[in-house]
Amino acid sequence: MEQPPEQLPPPDNDTLEGEVSHQPTPNASQPPPTPGARATRFTDLYAQALNHTLSKISYDNFRSCYPTIPESILRQVQAQMVGKLGDKCRKEFDSIMENRNVVARLNELEALVGDATERKEQGEEAGVQPHLLPPERILQAHLTPALQAHQSQLNARLQTTQLQNAQLHAEVLDQHAEIEDLLTKLETVTGDVKGANAALAEVVEALSQEAREGRALVDGTSV
Numbered sequence: 519m520e521q522p523p524e525q526l527p528p529p530d531n532d533t534l535e536g537e538v539s540h541q542p543t544p545n546a547s548q549p550p551p552t553p554g555a556r557a558t559r560f561t562d563l564y565a566q567a568l569n570h571t572l573s574k575i576s577y578d579n580f581r582s583c584y585p586t587i588p589e590s591i592l593r594q595v596q597a598q599m600v601g602k603l604g605d606k607c608r609k610e611f612d613s614i615m616e617n618r619n620v621v622a623r624l625n626e627l628e629a630l631v632g633d634a635t636e637r638k639e640q641g642e643e644a645g646v647q648p649h650l651l652p653p654e655r656i657l658q659a660h661l662t663p664a665l666q667a668h669q670s671q672l673n674a675r676l677q678t679t680q681l682q683n684a685q686l687h688a689e690v691l692d693q694h695a696e697i698e699d700l701l702t703k704l705e706t707v708t709g710d711v712k713g714a715n716a717a718l719a720e721v722v723e724a725l726s727q728e729a730r731e732g733r734a735l736v737d738g739t740s741v
Contacts, residue, residue, distance in 0.1 A: 550621065557624040561615075568607055575600050 553561065580596045581589075615621060648656075 550616070551625060553621050554625045554628045556628045557621045560620070560624060564611055568604065568611075572600050572604050575603070 575596065577593055577596050580592055584592060
């Protein structure tokens with residue numbers, strides 16, 4: 519009795535398309551960075567690895583699993599599965615590359631390596647490895663940020679104090695000037711009083727003499 523043809527599980531189009539549709543859309547306002555040598559090599563390696571993986575889903579492997587299915591149908595299903603799986607993997611890879619900003623970071627890495635290579639070729643002195651630094655340098659590196667923050671606060675307080683001192687100094691100078699002005703006026707008044715006393719000295723003496731004479735007359739005695 520002839521067995522019925524084996525049925526292939528239909529590809530889950532909704533799952534494949536749904537997962538891809540949920541991937542974030544690229545930002546159209548910012549053009550993607552141009553891949554450098556490292557980014558290009560990275561994408562090429564992924565493409566080679568994906569193609570190598572998809573090559574394992576060959577028609578011969580399908581045929582060995584489903585020998586009773588007609589060749590035309592089996593080839594169509596195999597091509598459809600390979601195509602959809604490849605598209606899904608590529609879209610997910612592109613989404614990860616964009617979300618993680620891989621191209622820009624690989625370009626930065628390439629620039630750093632190129633700068634280091636150029637410095638090395640120019641004979642610049644290489645930096646000291648962290649594990650070779652003395653304890654004082656390591657301690658200073660850890661404490662410097664905190665000390666700089668405290669120094670900024672102290673500098674701000676110092677500037678405020680200096681401003682207040684300048685204002686107080688100006689007030690003291692104004693008070694000294696006012697005191698000097700008052701002393702000058704007081705000396706002027708004192709001089710006027712002394713001059714008046716000198717001018718009235720003779721008059722006072724004459725008045726005193728007259729008063730004595732008048733008193734003597736009253737008492738019946740002569741001066």
